[in-house]
Amino acid sequence: MRIAIVGGSFDPIHDGHIQMANQSLQGLGVDEVWFMPTSSTPLKDHDLTLDQERLAMIDLVVKKNPKFKVCTLELERAGKSYTYDTLKKLIETYPEHEFYWIIGNDQLMQFDKWHNPNELVKMAHFVCFDRDGKLSDSKYDIACMTMPAVPVSSSEIRMGNKLNYLPEEVLRYIYRNRLYVNDFVASRLTKKRYKHSLSVARLCEEFALNNGYDMHIAYYIGLFHDIAKYMPKDEMLKWMQSVCPENMEYPVAVWHGFVGAAVTKDIFLIENPIIYNAIYHHVLGTSQDPYAMMVFCADKLDPLRGYDSTKLIEICNKDIKEGFDLVVQQNREFLKRG
Ligand SMILES: [Fe+2]
Ligand SMILES: [Fe+2]
Incomplete structure (x- = not known):
């Protein structure tokens, strides 16, 4: 099978991530999309919400589409994990699958800083979904596709902005479990x-x-x-x-x-x-x-x-x-x- 991997901290998962997943199914023609939550992002530094809570929110989204799955490989390997190690493990574990690794513009710009970038592009198809509509050039073998912009980020949501970009179930989960809500208020x-x-x-x-x-x-x-x-x-x-x-x-x-x-x-x-x-x-x-x-x-x-x-x-x-x-x-x- 052809599998697209959408990685991220998903803190929380929102319509932008879901759009990437849908685009992978329609634009790339993959068979499944696997959401891969990270346990800590080497290039970001805010404290992540608990793994089980981020996972629970992804599960709510995955439940609604049989072609969506969640892959907990990076969560299980607690601590910093590089895409290189993850991909190696994925290929070892699922030799029958072909992997497409989805990235956004911001990650394309920083691709130089990734661990073993030259090796990475040989291990999987890297695809950048360009949200700005101006396809950036990369010296690496990375395909670019335009994607209609979903103007939202997880950090905006954590501050209580643009909550309408959350699936209803996720929003309900956030309130039920009192995630981020103190920041909604503290920031105002x-x-x-x-x-x-x-x-x-x-x-x-x-x-x-x-x-x-x-x-x-x-x-x-x-x-x-x-x-x-x-x-x-x-x-x-x-x-x-x-x-x-x-x-x-x-x-x-x-x-x-x-x-x-x-x-x-x-x-x-x-x-x-x-x-x-x-x-x-x-x-x-x-x-x-x-x-x-x-x-x-x-x-x-x-x-x-x-x-x-x-x-x-x-x-x-x-x-x-x-x-x-x-x-x-x-x-x-x-x-x-x-
Ligand atoms: Fe008052
Ligand atoms: Fe008051």
Whole structure:
């Protein structure tokens, strides 16, 4: 069989990788595509997500196409692995197959730095899928094919951008297992506000556990509740005009609740009306939905705020409605004192 190998760290796998795989099937006419996750990339340096998690996300993609497989050769050989060693092993293990090694433009440019580049091109067909449309020349025997650009990278996704380039199952996996989500939030807030968000998320989780609600939903409400807090004013204004122009008369300080709810849905693709509602109302405390009450209380009672909130936290843990009424009352008095 003719096998195309699409290697990478797949942290996480996204539509760009899948496009490469489909292109290999259609453009090169190979019989199968094997995704080969690396355990560490010699030319990159960010800390990789756990092998089993990256693998689980690849599996979700592989399941949908019988011509897709995953090859764990490089993962099994933990530590740095050079393509040269991998290919040698592949050829030894599967002498009956013919291998096509797929690379992208960036790898073509760096091919000089690869281990034994002259040997490599004799061991397999190297094919570069050119995403820029300007086929680069290489002194090595590497075929180039154009591929429609999929403008996304794993590092953008890890920062919470372009999540619409993830297969739905992968996105669900990421949220279920809380991969990257802290960076989604940290990259948009100050350090202090990020710590507050994490602390509120933990407190929401605690309230949910003790009041018999879904901890996972509560956690995400807490984590994202202030996501729009530092959005530039002009951008915030655009969101307000498109999402809730009827709320423009509220003070600007309140807007981040309305916009945060919309951002959580439209940018982070969390489609859950409970989460939307709770974030929307978190500043004013204007919803009596249990999750909205939890985040309103957790926000005000966050231990990082520097006053002793243990009594009220205790009450919220026993009965969120009772705790909410007290926190609303306390908040009113606080605002009155000015
Ligand atoms: Fe807030
Ligand atoms: Fe907050």
